[in-house]
Amino acid sequence: MFSRTALARAFALPVGQQSARPLTTSFGACLRQASTTTISSQSHPEQPSEALSATAGAPPTTPSQQPPISTPLNTAEIPTKLPVAPTFSSPLKVTKSLLEKLPYLTTQKPHFITAHLHDRPYLLTEGDHLRLPFLMPKVKPGDIVRFNRASVLGSREFTLKGAPYLDERLFECRMRVMGVDSEPLRVMEKTKRRQRHVKTVRSKHRYTLLRVMDVKVKTAEELLQEGAIVVEDAEGVSGGEVQA
Structure with a gap:
């Protein structure tokens, strides 16, 4: 095991300074690493976004994971419904x-x-x-x-x-x-014997015009x-x- 004095001599730092600011040195190293990463990303704007996502630890997106793109429906491609031709078992x-x-x-x-x-x-x-x-x-x-x-x-x-x-x-x-034609609204009251309840029935029929x-x-x-x-x-x- 190395002693504290041997470690200080290896890093060329005084013993008092090494023992006084151990946390500040590590925290400063983290800050310098973060700032270095930011500067490198700004200095190389031509790098794609996949490299940043890979360094951040997010999985890269694949074409299979992308949502499907909905294309507008073209009404000209829809086939028209033709009437069914009559079939006869014997000629006229x-x-x-x-x-x-x-x-x-x-x-x-x-x-x-x-x-x-x-x-x-x-x-x-x-x-x-x-x-x-x-x-x-x-x-x-x-x-x-x-x-x-x-x-x-x-x-x-x-x-x-x-x-x-x-x-x-x-x-x-x-x-x-x-088109469609409709008649006026008709209201009919229906009652039963020896009962006080009156039932109201409304009807409004529609007809096809040819x-x-x-x-x-x-x-x-x-x-x-x-x-x-x-x-x-x-x-x-x-x-x-x-x-x-």
Whole structure:
């Protein structure tokens, strides 16, 4: 073991001074070390921040630990939802008499149609406004709706009737959703016999407004291009019969 005198001679310091300020010397060394670190960081500003974090003892950041960057959603990349094409198990069958009389019906305009929606008939012509007795779900103003069930389709002198409905490949009836209409608020008071309580019921129904955009009867050439088959009058047909 070295004595205190041997240590003082090794550091070339008097014994009294070494024993008088041991704490001040160590504290001053800490201060000088801290100031030296600050000056070195200021004298080299081009050093990256990762070196300072490494000297401080903090773990370096990795790309996997960084939070994901949220990119704005581009509406142009969202695919539009197209209507589902109808599927039929058999081709359309039309009679010869129907093909002979169909040009008289297609050339005479305007056409009217008796469309059925939820087993309710609606007599419509191009340009008419229709207020449904209910609120149609999953539609917005501007959407196009096609009515594919009809029992009567005709003009001023000719009528095409179905049994009971016409094939939807013979015509096109397109409607545009205009908006939603609501009725005035209705208040109803309900009471029971021998009771003093009166129950108040409020109702305010909403209805969908539609406008008929197009009522079209397909020509014989269009039906044949779509794959219609011409059969005899005695055989069963998918369409109806034109009456004058």
